[in-house]
Amino acid sequence: QLIILSRHVKRPVFKKSDRMLLVLLARAVRTWKQALFIIQPETLLRWHRQGFQLYWKYKSRTASAKPKISAEIVALIKDMAKDNRLWGAERIRGELLKLGLRVCKRTIQKYMRQVRPARPRGQNWKTFLHTHAEQIWACDFLPVTDLLFRSLYAFFIIELHSRRVIHVGVTRSPTDAWTAQQLREATAYGVGPKYLIRDNDGKFGVGFARIAQTSRIEILTTPYFAPRANAICERFLGSVRRECLDHLLILHEKQLHRVLNAYVQYFNQARPHQGIRQQIPEQKAGSASPNETCAKYLRIHSCCFVES
Numbered sequence: 001q002l003i004i005l006s007r008h009v010k011r012p013v014f015k016k017s018d019r020m021l022l023v024l025l026a027r028a029v030r031t032w033k034q035a036l037f038i039i040q041p042e043t044l045l046r047w048h049r050q051g052f053q054l055y056w057k058y059k060s061r062t063a064s065a066k067p068k069i070s071a072e073i074v075a076l077i078k079d080m081a082k083d084n085r086l087w088g089a090e091r092i093r094g095e096l097l098k099l100g101l102r103v104c105k106r107t108i109q110k111y112m113r114q115v116r117p118a119r120p121r122g123q124n125w126k127t128f129l130h131t132h133a134e135q136i137w138a139c140d141f142l143p144v145t146d147l148l149f150r151s152l153y154a155f156f157i158i159e160l161h162s163r164r165v166i167h168v169g170v171t172r173s174p175t176d177a178w179t180a181q182q183l184r185e186a187t188a189y190g191v192g193p194k195y196l197i198r199d200n201d202g203k204f205g206v207g208f209a210r211i212a213q214t215s216r217i218e219i220l221t222t223p224y225f226a227p228r229a230n231a232i233c234e235r236f237l238g239s240v241r242r243e244c245l246d247h248l249l250i251l252h253e254k255q256l257h258r259v260l261n262a263y264v265q266y267f268n269q270a271r272p273h274q275g276i277r278q279q280i281p282e283q284k285a286g287s288a289s290p291n292e293t294c295a296k297y298l299r300i301h302s303c304c305f306v307e308s
Contacts (some may be wrong), residue, residue, distance in 0.1 A: 020051065073101055074111055081112040085127070133161040135194035136220075138233035139183075141174060141203060142240060146250045153262055154240075155179065157186050159193070159234050163273045164281035165264045170257040176205030183208060187215045195220050197230050232275070239267070 073096075080092045085094075089108040096103050137157055144152040153174045157167040167186035171178055186192075192215045198204050199222050212219050222229035244263045250256050272278040 047061050069103060070106065074101065076101075077108055077111045078115045079102070082115045085116075111173060134197060136160045136197060137186075137193040137195070138230050140196040140199065140230060140237060141201065142232045142237045144203045144245060144250060144256060146252065146256075152250065152253060152256055154256065155182050156233070156236065156240075157182070158233050158236055159281075160197075163232070163236075163276055165236070166258075168260050168264050170253055170260065172253060174203045176203065176207045179203050179205070180207035180211045183211045183215075187211075187217070192217055194218060197222060197233070199230060202226060235275075236267075 076096070078094060080087060080095060084091075089105050089112060092108050092112070093103060093105055096108075123210070129250060134284045137159055139155065142154040142156065144154055146152055151172065155167075155169040155171070155174065156165060158165050169178075169181060169182045169185075183196075189209055194217070195218045196217050209219060227234050240260070240263065244259065248259060268280075268282045270280065272280055
């Protein structure tokens with residue numbers, strides 16, 4: 001009769017309550033397998049497993065809804081992940097715990113992926129400069145044209161960390177020997193950096209490299225047509241032009257040397273710098289006015305410099 005019924009009647013659909021009732025009845029009847037006609041024993045066992053999963057899901061639920069973290073904490077996580085490329089989610093979680101903030105690892109990973117689309121194979125140029133700024137100097141030439149349209153060359157060496165100008169030299173013939181002598185003067189008495197950034201100018205020859213090697217300085221050559229690789233020094237050269245040389249007529253080499261020395265003294269001892277949070281490279285405790293020697297040569301009028 002059941003075989004004939006299965007031929008002509010549509011397959012019945014069991015509700016959740018029906019399934020639960022059958023599972024409970026199966027626990028009360030020892031011969032429950034023989035009592036099943038419409039469904040198979042394996043189906044009843046599967047319903048039991050599904051009910052068990054729902055039971056433990058209910059038992060394992062949290063007492064209250066998970067609170068959403070504030071936008072400030074999200075921004076802090078993103079800043080940590082962006083500024084510290086080697087930190088993982090667990091390290092960031094530990095740093096947040098130091099601040100009294102409890103955030104789960106999965107949440108941190110979710111926001112880390114928004115600022116770290118892919119892990120780089122190595123540190124980029126910006127990260128290297130930021131990490132070793134205290135040990136890096138940079139140098140470059142600034143071409144200047146005098147009153148008679150003759151070429152002069154100013155050579156600067158600047159410390160990246162403090163923005164302090166280490167050395168300035170002026171010449172009409174920037175040979176390798178002259179450039180090497182400038183580096184020798186800048187590193188006198190054993191003072192020198194670990195790295196020195198320069199471009200691919202032909203003025204940096206064998207003599208310059210020899211002096212750097214003697215002073216245990218590693219030369220970092222920037223790529224071709226990439227001034228941003230020496231951005232701090234390039235920015236300084238732009239400041240020299242805008243704030244000083246664009247307002248003067250240069251007559252000869254000695255005048256240019258005197259003007260640049262005065263500007264460098266102002267740059268180091270009186271000029272605040274945005275790159276170091278408006279600090280002054282050689283600011284002394286309690287000093288509030290420009291150096292008197294600097295003011296002897298240069299007067300400040302509407303942010304431009306003219307020789308007095």
